[in-house]
Amino acid sequence: MSSLPLHDVSAKTQDIFEKLQNQTTEVATVGKIGAAVEIKKLQRQLKEQDQIHQDGIAEIHLVLKEFVDTQLFEHLKKQGKLREIEEEIDELVKEQVAECLKTIIPQDLQEQVAEQRSELEELGIQLHNCDSRRANASLRSNQPDESLHTIYMPDGKVSEHYPRNLKDLFDLDAETSKALMLDYELPDVYEARDRNLNRFMQFCGVRTGIYTQRVGIA
Incomplete structure (x- = not known):
């Protein structure tokens, strides 16, 4: 058996x-x-x-x-x-x-440990995002397939709408640009695609100038 x-x-x-x-x-x-x-x-x-x-x-x-x-x-x-x-x-x-x-x-000690663990997780998110923004700032418009370093949302996850590389970032449509603004809880969400895109690029650490260069080349 x-x-x-x-x-x-x-x-x-x-x-x-x-x-x-x-x-x-x-x-x-x-x-x-x-x-x-x-x-x-x-x-x-x-x-x-x-x-x-x-x-x-x-x-x-x-x-x-x-x-x-x-x-x-x-x-x-x-x-x-x-x-x-x-x-x-x-x-x-x-x-x-x-x-x-x-x-x-004791319950109060368990709560204190849980609180400190939560603070450490939040700090980890901030450090990750800081490193990603620094790396994204070095991206260039002539390398559109370069990976866009991820930015975590407040819950520690990456939005399902987050672009994979510069090309995907530049090709975001109005609906997806707005969805990203909402996912990352960014202020001043607009209906206009370009305004949301520029704001999101700044949030990710990507220099907005390279988007202008790409549009000019196109």
């Missing part, structure tokens, strides 16, 4: 405690849990929780064995339900991690 194609329960439980330990280290970095005695206390709590879960794993293994040894396994396999069971287990693991964090690490 085929083995049960579910994630190993022991591995999932171990993953919970690895995440808890990582979270503990991250909170310690913030500076709120700096004393060695607090770290040892958390480690002791983790070990106690680990023992509780290890005891539960043995019981879960028995349940899974009974499950595999019955016709229910083959029935679910034929019905394509095993994937759903995997997803339910993944969701249970996430919920268990969240509950353990609430018990071991």
